[in-house]
Amino acid sequence: MKTQEFIKKGGFKMKKVLVLMIALALVFTLAACKKEDKTLQMLWWSDGTEGDVMQTLLDEYKEETGVTIELNPIAYNDYEAKLATMISGGEAPALARVTEGHQTNFEESILSLEGVFDEAGFTNLAFNSDGDVMSLPMDITANGMFVNTDLLDANDVDYPALGDTVWTWDQFETEMMKLDGQSGVAAPGIFDHQAHRFMALMYQNGVTIWDTPYSSSNLKSAAAVEVIDMLIGFYEDGFLPRDTYVTKNSASLFRTGQYGFHLSGNWNVSNYQDLDFNWAVVPMPQNSNRATILGGKSLSAFDGSGMEKEAKAFIAWMAEGEQHDQYTGGVPYLTPRLGATVDYGVFDDQYAVFLDEIGNTDAKYVADWKLETSIPGMYPIINQFVEDAASGEYTAIALLTQLEIDLKAAAE
Amino acid sequence: MKKVIVIQYIVAFILVLLFLLPVIYIILSSFKPLNELFSSVPTFIPRQFTFDNYVKAINRGDFLRYIFNSFIVATTSTLIAVMINTMAGYALSKFKFKGKNVIMILILSTIMLPLSVIMVPIFSVLKFFGLYNSLWALIIPPAATPTGIFLMRQYLLTIPDEVIQSARIDGAGEFRIFWSIILPNAKPAIATLAIFSFMWRWNDYVWPLIAISSPQKYTIQLAIANFTGQFGTDYSSILAMSAISMIPMLVVFVIFQKQFVQGTAQTGMKG
Numbered sequence: 203m204k205t206q207e208f209i210k211k212g213g214f215k216m217k218k219v220l221v222l223m224i225a226l227a228l229v230f231t232l233a234a235c236k237k238e239d240k241t242l243q244m245l246w247w248s249d250g251t252e253g254d255v256m257q258t259l260l261d262e263y264k265e266e267t268g269v270t271i272e273l274n275p276i277a278y279n280d281y282e283a284k285l286a287t288m289i290s291g292g293e294a295p296a297l298a299r300v301t302e303g304h305q306t307n308f309e310e311s312i313l314s315l316e317g318v319f320d321e322a323g324f325t326n327l328a329f330n331s332d333g334d335v336m337s338l339p340m341d342i343t344a345n346g347m348f349v350n351t352d353l354l355d356a357n358d359v360d361y362p363a364l365g366d367t368v369w370t371w372d373q374f375e376t377e378m379m380k381l382d383g384q385s386g387v388a389a390p391g392i393f394d395h396q397a398h399r400f401m402a403l404m405y406q407n408g409v410t411i412w413d414t415p416y417s418s419s420n421l422k423s424a425a426a427v428e429v430i431d432m433l434i435g436f437y438e439d440g441f442l443p444r445d446t447y448v449t450k451n452s453a454s455l456f457r458t459g460q461y462g463f464h465l466s467g468n469w470n471v472s473n474y475q476d477l478d479f480n481w482a483v484v485p486m487p488q489n490s491n492r493a494t495i496l497g498g499k500s501l502s503a504f505d506g507s508g509m510e511k512e513a514k515a516f517i518a519w520m521a522e523g524e525q526h527d528q529y530t531g532g533v534p535y536l537t538p539r540l541g542a543t544v545d546y547g548v549f550d551d552q553y554a555v556f557l558d559e560i561g562n563t564d565a566k567y568v569a570d571w572k573l574e575t576s577i578p579g580m581y582p583i584i585n586q587f588v589e590d591a592a593s594g595e596y597t598a599i600a601l602l603t604q605l606e607i608d609l610k611a612a613a614e
Numbered sequence: 615m616k617k618v619i620v621i622q623y624i625v626a627f628i629l630v631l632l633f634l635l636p637v638i639y640i641i642l643s644s645f646k647p648l649n650e651l652f653s654s655v656p657t658f659i660p661r662q663f664t665f666d667n668y669v670k671a672i673n674r675g676d677f678l679r680y681i682f683n684s685f686i687v688a689t690t691s692t693l694i695a696v697m698i699n700t701m702a703g704y705a706l707s708k709f710k711f712k713g714k715n716v717i718m719i720l721i722l723s724t725i726m727l728p729l730s731v732i733m734v735p736i737f738s739v740l741k742f743f744g745l746y747n748s749l750w751a752l753i754i755p756p757a758a759t760p761t762g763i764f765l766m767r768q769y770l771l772t773i774p775d776e777v778i779q780s781a782r783i784d785g786a787g788e789f790r791i792f793w794s795i796i797l798p799n800a801k802p803a804i805a806t807l808a809i810f811s812f813m814w815r816w817n818d819y820v821w822p823l824i825a826i827s828s829p830q831k832y833t834i835q836l837a838i839a840n841f842t843g844q845f846g847t848d849y850s851s852i853l854a855m856s857a858i859s860m861i862p863m864l865v866v867f868v869i870f871q872k873q874f875v876q877g878t879a880q881t882g883m884k885g
Contacts, residue, residue, distance in 0.1 A: 277842040293741055
C-alpha cells in the first residue's frame with residue numbers, strides 16, 4: 203500500500219492529532235503570555251552558614267517591604283556558567299553573590315550602584331571602567347593559620363600566639379616537623395590549593411609581583427626565587443603533603459584531625475564550628491614582614507532582569523548598618539563596613555588574629571594582588587604555577603620565568 | 615564444554631565485580647566517618663560504621679522534595695520519550711516517503727552537537743514558551759532524542775512489513791496498527807529506551823542547572839552538587855546522597871531487567 207493511501211485511510215485520525223498538537227502549542231504560547239512572576243532571583247553559593255544567614259535577612263526584607271527574593275543556591279564550580287547562560291539567554295538574575303573575578307568577567311551586565319548606598323562607609327569596593335561602584339561589599343576574606351591544638355599539645359609541639367614575636371617560616375617548619383611520623387598524624391599540615399594562600403608567602407618575603415603593572419615584574423628577583431625554593435622545599439621535606447592536589451579539599455583533610463595546621467582563611471571559622479577537636483587561629487609566620495591576602499564577596503545587581511529598581515532597593519537596605527552587621531556577625535565574617543562593631547561572639551579571639559593580620563599588611567601588597575584579580579585569566583595561571591611548584595618537577599627560576607611570561611601574555 | 619562454561623562464568627563474574635566495585639565503594643564509603651574517608655591509608659570496608667553522613671546531608675536540604683522532583687521529571691519524560699521516539703522510529707522504518715534518509719541523517723547528526731553549543735538557543739526557546747524554571751523545562755526538550763529514535767527505528771526494522779500490511783488489509787487504521795501491533799511487538803526495545811531515558815533524566819545535571827532556578831524545583835543531582843563551595847566540598851554528604859539517589863535507578867532496572875537485556879541484544883545498543 204502506498205503512503206498516500208495510508209494517509210488517506212488514517213486521514214481523520216491525523217486531523218485529530220493535528221488539532222491536539224495545535225492545542226498544545228496554544229497552551230504553551232498562552233503560558234508564555236502569563237503574567238510575569240514578581241519574585242526576584244538571587245544567585246548564591248555557600249561555603250558555610252552564609253546562605254542560612256542571608257535567607258533570614260530575605261525573610262525579614264519580605265516582612266518589611268512585601269518583596270520576595272528567592273535565594274538560588276548553585277554549586278560554585280558551575281556558578282559562572284549558570285550566570286553566563288542566564289545573562290546570554292535574557293534571564294539575568296536580579297541579584298548575585300560575586301567574587302572579584304565575577305565582577306571582572308560580567309562587568310558589562312552589572313548595574314552601576316552609584317548613589318544607591320554610601321560608598322564612603324565601605325572598604326574593598328569594586329569599580330567599573332566608568333569609575334562607578336558595581337557591588338556592595340558583603341565580607342572580607344583574609345588568609346589565616348588554623349592549628350589543631352589537641353594534636354599539637356598531645357605531641358608537645360609549640361605554636362605561635364597573638365602577642366608573641368611573630369614566628370619565621372623556618373621556625374614554624376622546624377616545630378611542626380616534630381609531628382612527622384607520629385601516630386595519628388597524616389602530615390604536619392596543609393595549605394589550601396588556591397593561589398590566594400600561596401602568594402601570601404611572596405608578600406611575606408617582601409616581593410610584589412609587579413614593579414610596573416603588567417610590564418615589569420619582580421618575579422625573577424633573588425627574594426622571589428628564595429621564597430619559591432622554600433615552597434618547593436616544604437613539599438620535599440614532607441612539611442606539606444601533595445595530597446592537597448588530589449582532593450583539592452584541604453578543609454576536609456584538616457577535619458580528619460590528622461593534620462597539625464591548615465593555611466586557609468577566615469570563612470573556615472564558621473565552617474569549623476562543628477569540629478570534634480580543639481583548634482585555634484594563630485598568626486601566620488613571616489620571612490621579612492607580615493602580610494595576608496585580602497579577598498571578599500560582594501552583592502551585585504544585574505541588567506536585564508526586569509527587576510533592576512527592586513534589586514537596587516534591596517542593596518540599599520542591605521547596606522544599612524543593622525542588616526549588614528547581622529550578616530557579617532551571623533556567619534561570622536570580617537566586615538568591610540567601616541567603623542562597624544561586629545560581635546563575633548565565641549569567635550572573638552579567632553577574629554582578633556585575622557584583624558591583626560590585616561592591620562599588619564602593607565597597602566602595596568593589597569594593591570599588587572588587585573592587579574592579578576582584575577585581569578581575567580591571571581588567577582588560573584597562578585594556580586597552575588603553584589601546582590607546578592608543588593610537583594617538584596621544576597626549578598624555582600624556571601617556574602618564575604614561565605609565570606612572568608604567562609602573566610604578561612594575559613595582561614595583553 | 616563444561617570447562618568453557620565455567621571459564622565464561624568466571625570471566626563474567628570478574629567483569630561484574632570490576633563494574634560494581636566503584637558503586638560498592640561509594641555505598642561503603644557513605645558509612646565512613648570523615649577521618650576514615652580522608653585517611654592516608656584508604657579502607658574499603660568501614661572500620662567504624664556511621665549514619666552521620668546521611669543525617670547531616672538530609673538536614674541540609676529538602677531532599678524528599680528533590681527526589682520527588684527527579685522522579686516526576688524522569689517518569690514523565692520517559693513516558694513522553696517512549697511515545698515520541700517510537701512513533702518517529704515507526705515512521706522512519708516502515709513508511710516510504712521522500713527525504714526519509716536525509717531526515718534520519720539530520721536527526722543522527724544532532725548527536726554531534728554538544729549541549730554547551732546549543733545551551734543558549736534552547737534556553738531562549740524555553741524562555742519564549744514560558745517554561746524556564748518549571749519542571750516542564752526538564753521534561754519537554756529531551757522528549758525526542760536522536761539515540762532513542764535510532765534505537766526504535768533499528769528495532770522496528772526487524773518487524774516484518776507483511777504483519778503491518780495484513781493489518782491494513784483487515785481495515786486497521788495507522789494508530790490502531792501502532793497501538794495494537796507495533797507497541798506490543800516493540801516491548802524489549804521500549805524497555806531498553808525506558809531504562810536509558812529514565813537513567814539520562816535521573817542523572818542529568820547540566821540541563822537542570824541551566825533550566826531551573828528555584829530551589830523548590832531542584833532535582834536530586836542539583837541538590838547534591840550544592841555540597842560544593844568555593845573553598846571545599848562536603849564529600850561525606852555527597853556520598854550519602856549519591857547512595858540514596860541510586861535506589862530508584864536500581865528499582866527501574868530490576869523491574870525491566872528481562873526486557874532490557876533482550877532489547878539491547880536485538881538493537882545493538884550498549885550503555
